[in-house]
Amino acid sequence: MKLLIASVPMFFEVKFSMAATRSALVLFGLVIGALTAFGQDETPQVTFNKDVAPILYQHCVVCHHPNDIAPMSLMSYKEARPWAAAIREAVVRRVMPPWHADPHVGEFRNNPRLTDQDIHTIDAWAKGGAKEGDPKDLPVAPSFHDGWHIKPDLVLTIPEQVVKAGNQDDYEYIYVPTHFTEDKWIQAAEVLPGDRRVVHHATVSVISADEAPKLIESHAGVQKMDKYHFRTGKVNHMKPDAPVYDDGCSVSPDQEIHDPTSGGINHVPAIYLPGHLAEVRPPGYALKIAAGSYLQFQVHYSNRLGKDVTDRTSIGLVFAKGPVTHQVAQYEIWNNWFEIPPNDGNHKVTSCYTLPKDVMVVAYTAHMHFRGKSMTTEAIYPDGRHEVLFNVPKYDFRWQETYFLKHQFLMPKGTKLVTTAYFDNSANNGLNPDPSKTIRWGEPSTEEMMGFWLAYADVTPVDENAAKSDKSPDRELSAKK
Numbered sequence: 001m002k003l004l005i006a007s008v009p010m011f012f013e014v015k016f017s018m019a020a021t022r023s024a025l026v027l028f029g030l031v032i033g034a035l036t037a038f039g040q041d042e043t044p045q046v047t048f049n050k051d052v053a054p055i056l057y058q059h060c061v062v063c064h065h066p067n068d069i070a071p072m073s074l075m076s077y078k079e080a081r082p083w084a085a086a087i088r089e090a091v092v093r094r095v096m097p098p099w100h101a102d103p104h105v106g107e108f109r110n111n112p113r114l115t116d117q118d119i120h121t122i123d124a125w126a127k128g129g130a131k132e133g134d135p136k137d138l139p140v141a142p143s144f145h146d147g148w149h150i151k152p153d154l155v156l157t158i159p160e161q162v163v164k165a166g167n168q169d170d171y172e173y174i175y176v177p178t179h180f181t182e183d184k185w186i187q188a189a190e191v192l193p194g195d196r197r198v199v200h201h202a203t204v205s206v207i208s209a210d211e212a213p214k215l216i217e218s219h220a221g222v223q224k225m226d227k228y229h230f231r232t233g234k235v236n237h238m239k240p241d242a243p244v245y246d247d248g249c250s251v252s253p254d255q256e257i258h259d260p261t262s263g264g265i266n267h268v269p270a271i272y273l274p275g276h277l278a279e280v281r282p283p284g285y286a287l288k289i290a291a292g293s294y295l296q297f298q299v300h301y302s303n304r305l306g307k308d309v310t311d312r313t314s315i316g317l318v319f320a321k322g323p324v325t326h327q328v329a330q331y332e333i334w335n336n337w338f339e340i341p342p343n344d345g346n347h348k349v350t351s352c353y354t355l356p357k358d359v360m361v362v363a364y365t366a367h368m369h370f371r372g373k374s375m376t377t378e379a380i381y382p383d384g385r386h387e388v389l390f391n392v393p394k395y396d397f398r399w400q401e402t403y404f405l406k407h408q409f410l411m412p413k414g415t416k417l418v419t420t421a422y423f424d425n426s427a428n429n430g431l432n433p434d435p436s437k438t439i440r441w442g443e444p445s446t447e448e449m450m451g452f453w454l455a456y457a458d459v460t461p462v463d464e465n466a467a468k469s470d471k472s473p474d475r476e477l478s479a480k481k
């Protein structure tokens, strides 16, 4: 006790004298700084090596490195220097890094947006002559692994597919056995297209060992269509005269389609969509691939190159290294019954889905095609409270990110998820393939979809013992390399 009392004043003394020294130094610095500024009229020099490279390494080079999705590498001064003005422009206008969720709604783990300070630094660098600076200041550059944005423990690859010249739209279903002899927990995953020029999207879903043979057979034959759908080649469409429900919240037994909103559960380790990077789940959250499962690769091919192309698309899996507490899956909520009139620049479509169970909310994805304009999802909780969860004010087909929440939260059973989408089928939409067409649901990108996907975890914790799956590396399965 005595010792403690005795030590208190000493502590204060030390603190005080340190603070005093520091403020003296700061004062000194200010005086010197003012003198320098006064004398030479020069602000401290912003350089690539000291100030800009750390920002690019953290926020940009994930796409801007050789052979990735961006058109140029920004890894070195030599590569970045010619782009200085364009870089400044892109960050000041907040076009780069790409991010389409409203920054005022929700907090996301994978939000890459720059701080105002970072933008200021890049602005000052470009305006100040884009100087290189001292090589000693350059941080170590991040490294990348053969096109992956994660470091996969295992890579599974589809057999070679020949995508014929003139193939405009095909959905191929390819089944790859995992040969897992025990359940595996996937913490992160990424789909890597074999040839980005022809792979429009690729969704990888887990299919159980029982289900797989039936599915393989049904996709090998011609798929059966109901009276509302038709098929051309290997893609499905809604018939022009199928019933129309732009308001997916209008539920009534008198309607031909009683409930136009559908919501299915899917187990998707990863998906490839334009501008979409790896799925990295929060620690403790993982997707299960049960022993013996298959991975279904649904690959949307479209070849406009005028020659045959071969593709081998892969999925890279990162196994959970720590204990898994929450098993992740995904609700895919759709309204497929809309009709978008020709030349309509602001066509509203809604969906309403009531959660059948308690879930922990993990991530959101908005999915539309070229005419998608905006999407907002609001939760109406069982206690009547409303909350906007997610808002993509300017949807862009070329950037379909999944937005992972910083803080997972419990959403109770009975919560109604109301999603409102707008479509732009006018000539003002630069991506619109044809404003003169009436548009219904369809698998080709030139037709439309209206989907809100909610990645969630079961509330009941996973048995921690079941989660230790990372010890048996099935690396010989890796078909690539």
Ligand code: HEC
Pocket: 055, 056, 059, 060, 061, 062, 063, 064, 069, 070, 071, 083, 086, 087, 090, 091, 096, 097, 098, 112, 114, 275, 277
């Ligand atoms: C998720 C991937 C990704 C990230 C992260 C990213 N970019 Fe890009 N960037 C792209 C792609 C793809 C393009 C080309 C398509 C486009 O312009 O939309 C591009 C285009 C650009 C362009 C325009 C090039 C031109 O032709 O005029 C600039 C400049 C740029 N990026 C700078 C940056 C900077 C600076 C950052 C970080 C602050 C960044 N990007 C982060 C993918 C990315």
